[in-house]
Amino acid sequence: MTILDDIIATKYEEIKMYKPVGVNAIDFPQKTTLLEHLQKRNGVISEIKRAxxxxxxxxxxxxxxxxxxxxxxxxxxxxxxxxxxxxxxxxIDDLCEVAKVVSIPVLCKDFMVSEIQVDRAQHAGATIILLIVAALEKQQLKRLNDYALSKGLEVLVEVHDEQELQVALELDAKLVGINNRDLKTFDVSIERTAQLAKSFPFDGGRVLISESGMHTKEDAQFAYANGASGILVGEALMRSENPGNWIRQATSEEAVR
Incomplete structure (x- = not known):
């Protein structure tokens, strides 16, 4: 059993206790779309990550x-x-609190295995959900992707190897994330982005996002230089005394050349 196996097994137990969401009384600020932003300029998906x-x-x-x-x-x-x-x-309360105060897209970062999780995420203000190819059967992935899109959500499809990338492309995913962390071993190498970017078709309106292992402006530069339009950064921002400065440096003209 890998860590990913343990997490997914836990998710199936958790969703047994979820109740269908009702009418949402919260008036969330209107959000832009991540795809539109990244098609125009490189950007940082900044993460709230407690542990x-x-x-x-x-x-x-x-x-x-x-x-x-x-x-x-x-x-x-x-x-x-x-x-x-x-x-x-x-x-899920963390997600809701964030979604209530910002006007940029909000991603629900979790291990989605069921439509009820998609509903809960949207009810809490998410405009994007994450689907992890390694965590889902192909038909399950397609079903959840279609369901989320039908609800007006954006979908970030996460891959880690060549085979998973092909699955994402068959799905016609517009937001494709390369996780530099192996979810089975939790080993991290940002070289993974460079490796898979060689097989990524930069057309069809899709964008590439590099996830995990970003600690410095140089890491951001490396990802951008290898075709990433966006980077997802959690730990570095959470540990930083000035996360805003980290973001500004990672999106400066010097960083995105």
Missing amino acids: SPSKGDIKVEIDIVAQAKKYEKAGAAAISVLTDELYFKGS
Whole structure:
């Protein structure tokens, strides 16, 4: 059993306790789309990440509303919120609190295996959901992707190897994320982006996003130089004393050349 297997098994247990969401009384600010942003200019998807299985506690006690506002003010392309409770110490409430105060896209970062999770994410203000190819059967992936799109959500399809990339392309995913972290071992190498970008067709209105392992402006430059339009950054921003400055440096003219 890998860590990913454990997480997915937990998700199936959790969704048994979920109740269908009702009418949403919250009036969330209108959001732009991530795809439109990344088609125009490179950007940072800035993450609210309290903890992780590989790093343990990162910053459990944090004012997530203040953090989200810092991200938006610095020009983040979107905000990703970890909503997994057991392994990442996040919550669906974290997502809702962020979605209420920002006008940029909000990604529900979780391990989606069921439509009810998609509904909960949208109900909490998410405009993007994550679907992980390694965590889903091909038909399950297609079903959840179609369902999310039918609800007006954007879908970030995450891959880690050549075979998974081909699955994402068969799905005609517009937002394709290369996870530089192997979810089975949790080993990280940003070279993974460079490797898979060689097989990525930069046409059809799709964009490439590099996820995990981004700690410096040089890491951002490496991802952009290898075709990424966006980078997803969590730990570095959560540990930074000035996350806004990190974002500004990673999206400066010098960084995106």
